[in-house]
Amino acid sequence: MSAQAVSGLAIAPVWARFNDSLIRLVDYVPDDKMNWSPKPELWNFRGILMHIAGAREGWLLHGVKLDEEPIDVYRTVRTKDEIKESYARSWRWVERFINDRALLDAMYDDEDGPVSGHWIAWHLIEHDIHHRADIFHYLALLGIETPDVGTP
Amino acid sequence: MSGVDVVPIWRRLNEQLIELVEHIPDKRFDWAPKPEMWSFRRLFVHVAEAREQWMTRAINDGEQNLVGERVLSVEQIKDALRDTWERIERTFTDQSKLDATYKDKWWAKAPLYNGHWVAFHLLEHDIHHRADMLMYLAMLGIEVPSEWTQTL
Numbered sequence: 001m002s003a004q005a006v007s008g009l010a011i012a013p014v015w016a017r018f019n020d021s022l023i024r025l026v027d028y029v030p031d032d033k034m035n036w037s038p039k040p041e042l043w044n045f046r047g048i049l050m051h052i053a054g055a056r057e058g059w060l061l062h063g064v065k066l067d068e069e070p071i072d073v074y075r076t077v078r079t080k081d082e083i084k085e086s087y088a089r090s091w092r093w094v095e096r097f098i099n100d101r102a103l104l105d106a107m108y109d110d111e112d113g114p115v116s117g118h119w120i121a122w123h124l125i126e127h128d129i130h131h132r133a134d135i136f137h138y139l140a141l142l143g144i145e146t147p148d149v150g151t152p
Numbered sequence: 153m154s155g156v157d158v159v160p161i162w163r164r165l166n167e168q169l170i171e172l173v174e175h176i177p178d179k180r181f182d183w184a185p186k187p188e189m190w191s192f193r194r195l196f197v198h199v200a201e202a203r204e205q206w207m208t209r210a211i212n213d214g215e216q217n218l219v220g221e222r223v224l225s226v227e228q229i230k231d232a233l234r235d236t237w238e239r240i241e242r243t244f245t246d247q248s249k250l251d252a253t254y255k256d257k258w259w260a261k262a263p264l265y266n267g268h269w270v271a272f273h274l275l276e277h278d279i280h281h282r283a284d285m286l287m288y289l290a291m292l293g294i295e296v297p298s299e300w301t302q303t304l
Contacts, residue, residue: 009155010268011156011158013268042290104156123300123301125279130279130280130283134283136280137284141185149280
């Protein structure tokens with residue numbers, strides 16, 4: 001299959017529902033386990049949850065340079081309510097970005113070289129899914145029942 | 153609505169999955185952190201099997217399933233990831249197949265799917281279970297390759 005034969009994937013509707021499920025997942029983490037991780041060298045729940053919003057902010061406000069009011073995740077977000085609010089706000093940036101063809105087709109500077117908006121969109125999907133899986137994994141290790149992992 | 157060109161980057165993720173097989177010690181292939189959790193081998197087979205399932209149950213691409221629920225060797229797992237990737241790539245590089253709507257052949261009450269949803273589900277599935285395997289390796293203290301999809 002030719003590498004040029006790429007198609008456009010309309011991901012915004014599914015990703016929006018995915019974001020809603022991510023917000024609901026936060027409440028499955030017991031308050032007294034927010035600083036727990038399976039090994040000392042692995043990030044804890046709070047760190048992973050903050051990192052999801054932090055990555056969106058980093059890529060979209062500092063990389064793409066969307067003109068949006070920053071959250072400043074690593075300074076202002078700590079509690080579960082703040083984490084959920086940061087997902088709701090940062091999702092609006094993601095949605096704006098992936099629905100703008102010119103922003104997707106543009107190139108952006110990254111420390112490893114220029115990347116396209118399509119690559120950034122992929123990376124943010126990958127990042128959301130990867131770290132949600134970490135949260136599911138931690139909950140499973142603690143024996144905490146989790147919601148269905150299925151695509152909403 | 154804008155489409156995101158994900159297929160070329162997803163192809164790289166599949167290559168990373170194949171490389172990941174090599175990072176798992178032979179004696180750990182049937183290991184899981186808890187008895188009720190899936191082993192590395194089961195996770196890999198599940199990734200390939202799910203791709204086939206969705207090409208059959210929704211897209212109805214007419215191709216033969218090769219993986220099923222067989223227990224695969226390490227080399228067979230790598231072949232299965234390669235073969236099933238080529239199969240889904242044929243669908244997801246065809247815009248008409250992405251835009252089409254499908255009935256679930258296995259579950260009559262399921263909502264209709266479009267190809268974009270199936271694609272999102274399968275990329276979510278690949279990334280989610282890769283995260284499981286990376287977490288397993290981290291718990292075993294085994295050094296892992298870079299977990300993020302490289303730029304093209």
